[in-house]
Amino acid sequence: MMTQPSTARILDVVRQELAENVMPVTTDVQAQASLQMIDHILATVAVRVEHEIAWMVEEGDAIGALGDQIVTAEPQATGVATALAALRAAPLTSLHYDDVAARYSLAGEVLSCAFEDVPTDAPLRAALEAQLDQRMQHEVEIMGEFELVART
Amino acid sequence: MVDLESVRDRLGAFLQDQHGAPVEVADLEVLTGGYSLVTVAFTATTAEGSARYVLRTDPPSDAALTQSDRAQEAEVLAALTDAGTVPMPRLRWSDPTGDALGSPSLILDFVDGPQLLARLREVDDAELASLALQLAETIGTVHVAGNAAAPPSLARPTTWDDYVDGYIAGWRAVERDYPESDPFIRWVADWLDGHRPPPAPLTLVHGEFQTGNVMLDSSGAMQVIDWEYAHIGDPRADLGWMQNVAAFTPPDPMAVDPVGFCRRYCEVTGLDEDIVNPSTVAWFTVAAGYKSMGALLQGIAAVATGDNHLITSAYLVSAMPFIHGLWRETVHALEADAAAARSTVEAAS
Numbered sequence: 152m153m154t155q156p157s158t159a160r161i162l163d164v165v166r167q168e169l170a171e172n173v174m175p176v177t178t179d180v181q182a183q184a185s186l187q188m189i190d191h192i193l194a195t196v197a198v199r200v201e202h203e204i205a206w207m208v209e210e211g212d213a214i215g216a217l218g219d220q221i222v223t224a225e226p227q228a229t230g231v232a233t234a235l236a237a238l239r240a241a242p243l244t245s246l247h248y249d250d251v252a253a254r255y256s257l258a259g260e261v262l263s264c265a266f267e268d269v270p271t272d273a274p275l276r277a278a279l280e281a282q283l284d285q286r287m288q289h290e291v292e293i294m295g296e297f298e299l300v301a302r303t
Numbered sequence: 304m305v306d307l308e309s310v311r312d313r314l315g316a317f318l319q320d321q322h323g324a325p326v327e328v329a330d331l332e333v334l335t336g337g338y339s340l341v342t343v344a345f346t347a348t349t350a351e352g353s354a355r356y357v358l359r360t361d362p363p364s365d366a367a368l369t370q371s372d373r374a375q376e377a378e379v380l381a382a383l384t385d386a387g388t389v390p391m392p393r394l395r396w397s398d399p400t401g402d403a404l405g406s407p408s409l410i411l412d413f414v415d416g417p418q419l420l421a422r423l424r425e426v427d428d429a430e431l432a433s434l435a436l437q438l439a440e441t442i443g444t445v446h447v448a449g450n451a452a453a454p455p456s457l458a459r460p461t462t463w464d465d466y467v468d469g470y471i472a473g474w475r476a477v478e479r480d481y482p483e484s485d486p487f488i489r490w491v492a493d494w495l496d497g498h499r500p501p502p503a504p505l506t507l508v509h510g511e512f513q514t515g516n517v518m519l520d521s522s523g524a525m526q527v528i529d530w531e532y533a534h535i536g537d538p539r540a541d542l543g544w545m546q547n548v549a550a551f552t553p554p555d556p557m558a559v560d561p562v563g564f565c566r567r568y569c570e571v572t573g574l575d576e577d578i579v580n581p582s583t584v585a586w587f588t589v590a591a592g593y594k595s596m597g598a599l600l601q602g603i604a605a606v607a608t609g610d611n612h613l614i615t616s617a618y619l620v621s622a623m624p625f626i627h628g629l630w631r632e633t634v635h636a637l638e639a640d641a642a643a644a645r646s647t648v649e650a651a652s
Binding site: 191195252257284291293297298 | 333478482483484485486487488489490493497551552553614615617618620621622623624625627628631
């Protein structure tokens with residue numbers, strides 16, 4: 152399997168080709184808008200292929216650990232306990248995308264339940280907010296600059 | 304791509320049926336600016352003369368970014384056209400079933416002026432401030448006149464609390480229906496539930512009010528278009544959604560002078576500034592749009608399952624992180640304001 156050039160680098164080349172040789176000769180406004188969208192999508196995909204698997208695994212592990220702390224400190228957090236049990240019942244069996252993404256969704260459910268179960272004045276609330284900010288940081292890194300195209 | 308030849312032929316036949324005499328359809332132009340429906344401007348000429356109109360029609364079902372009900376939109380627009388009190392282009396004809404025009408369609412007067420969003424991007428600060436106040440008056444007029452003009456078929460929430468419960472439940476349902484968990488939605492639904500603003504009288508709400516859905520006609524008056532999400536609800540939902548969309552597509556006219564904008568809106572509507580102010584509008588900036596964003600997420604989910612091949616849906620995957628960030632910023636700012644207000648009260652006592 153060839154790993155060089157990397158997928159991200161190939162996507163960069165595709166974007167450059169579209170920008171320099173396709174966009175300038177495209178006159179249809181709908182097609183121009185599509186090309187702008189495609190360029191943005193390719194930019195996001197380039198970041199995803201570089202980091203997505205690692206970020207999902209890292210976030211999932213951190214949320215699992217946080218879930219353990221919540222279940223110990225907040226006995227009323229039954230939603231978290233149930234979601235955490237589902238996460239623990241689905242150990243990471245491979246680094247193939249579907250396996251990692253399925254487990255990441257289960258971790259997301261733990262985090263969702265935590266916001267519903269953990270009181271806003273509980274000591275663990277700050278850690279919950281930090282975990283959501285971590286997820287936000289990754290999302291923003293993937294999204295990059297974003298402003299809706301073709302709106303005027 | 305839109306097959307304009309087919310659209311012209313169908314329009315010609317449809318309008319001839321409506322008019323009872325030959326109608327020539329010409330000068331068709333696909334209008335960009337919206338993501339959900341196909342919009343085509345055209346000129347219809349009869350023995351009496353020519354007029355320009357806009358066709359709003361559903362795209363083919365496998366190419367639909369969002370789903371909305373053209374029959375209900377036709378009913379709303381017909382009622383508002385009859386009332387004549389809401390600033391909007393008149394509805395001329397409709398084909399809610401799509402039997403004649405190929406897909407459910409509306410035909411409205413063409414507004415011969417720029418979209419407000421485009422205009423806001425080219426004016427200086429003074430003009431921007433002036434247009435912002437005009438916009439406050441326009442949406443205030445919609446909310447004052449709309450209550451009486453809305454068709455009886457529009458569902459009316461029993462109470463304001465029921466209505467707001469629907470918002471919060473709506474967001475939770477959007478999250479539940481998506482193929483993976485979204486902790487931002489669950490977090491924000493919980494926050495909304497615990498930080499409700501004081502209630503406002505329910506009235507006709509446009510449902511997707513934004514500067515891209517306002518046209519300036521040749522007299523400079525504002526005309527509100529695209530009523531597919533109109534419903535009876537809290538009028539601040541329109542102001543909040545406008546700010547939400549402006550974050551994606553600046554400028555935000557309300558941000559020029561948020562207090563002044565709300566004050567002018569209150570002058571037009573008679574609502575108290577305790578009810579309509581930048582903080583209560585900000586709550587709706589977060590809350591509003593579960594229908595629009597929910598529809599958008601349905602489209603994105605359909606991409607995930609292979610039921611949708613729209614490039615726009617794939618592109619709008621990035622709208623969710625953007626809106627997550629907007630929610631975080633807005634909630635943090637509101638909580639900081641509330642903490643500062645509590646400190647002031649404590650210091651005074």
